[in-house]
Amino acid sequence: IGKSPSAQYKYLKEEYESLKNISSDKNFYNYYQAGKTDSDHLYFMRKHYDILSDVHCHSLDRDTSFSTLHDSSVAEILANKQLTHYLSTEIDALSEKLHLKFTSIIESKLLQWTESKVSLVEFIYALYAGKCFNNGNTNLKDIAFCCETLFDIEIGDFYRIFLEIRNRKKSRTQFLDKLKEKITQMMDELDR
Numbered sequence: 001i002g003k004s005p006s007a008q009y010k011y012l013k014e015e016y017e018s019l020k021n022i023s024s025d026k027n028f029y030n031y032y033q034a035g036k037t038d039s040d041h042l043y044f045m046r047k048h049y050d051i052l053s054d055v056h057c058h059s060l061d062r063d064t065s066f067s068t069l070h071d072s073s074v075a076e077i078l079a080n081k082q083l084t085h086y087l088s089t090e091i092d093a094l095s096e097k098l099h100l101k102f103t104s105i106i107e108s109k110l111l112q113w114t115e116s117k118v119s120l121v122e123f124i125y126a127l128y129a130g131k132c133f134n135n136g137n138t139n140l141k142d143i144a145f146c147c148e149t150l151f152d153i154e155i156g157d158f159y160r161i162f163l164e165i166r167n168r169k170k171s172r173t174q175f176l177d178k179l180k181e182k183i184t185q186m187m188d189e190l191d192r
Helices: 005-019 026-033 069-109 118-127 141-149 156-166 174-191
Strands: none
Touching: 005 069, 026 069, 069 118, 069 141, 118 141, 118 174
C-alpha cells in the first residue's frame, strides 16, 4: 500500500517468477500436470503412505489415516496455479496502467525539453558514459531515441553534436555543471 504502480509491478513480477520455481517435487509435478493416473495408487492411497519416503513432508504430525503421500502437493499445485493466475492478471492490469500513463505523458507533451539540443546530447552521453542503464549494456542510439520520444524533441545528428561538445575550449560539460550548481543551490535553500 502506498507504493507506486511501477514498484507494485516490479514486486508482482518477482513474486510471479518465484512461483514458477516453487514446486519441490518436479517428478510428481510433471506427473500431475501430464494428467497421468498410472501411479495414483502409490501417490493417493492412504495405505501406501510412508512418512519416511515423503521427502517433501513439511509436517511430521500428519494423520496417516487421513493424509496421502501427495495430497498436500496437489493442494500446493492448485493454490499456486490460482495465485499465478491472479498475479498474471494484476501484472497485466498494472502494465496497461503504466503504458497508458507513459503514452499519456508523451501524447500530452507533459515533458517537453526546453533546454538546447546540445544540452540534451550532453545529458544523453553522460547517462551512457555513467552506464546508467542495464549496467552499461545498452546502445547510445536507444537512449537517444527514448529521450527524443519522452521529451518530444528531434535531436538530429547527435554524434556531430557530441563532437562539438568535445571540442569546447572552456568547459566540456557546461550543462552538467549547470545542473550540479542548480541542485546544490536547491539543497542549500532547503537546508535553511
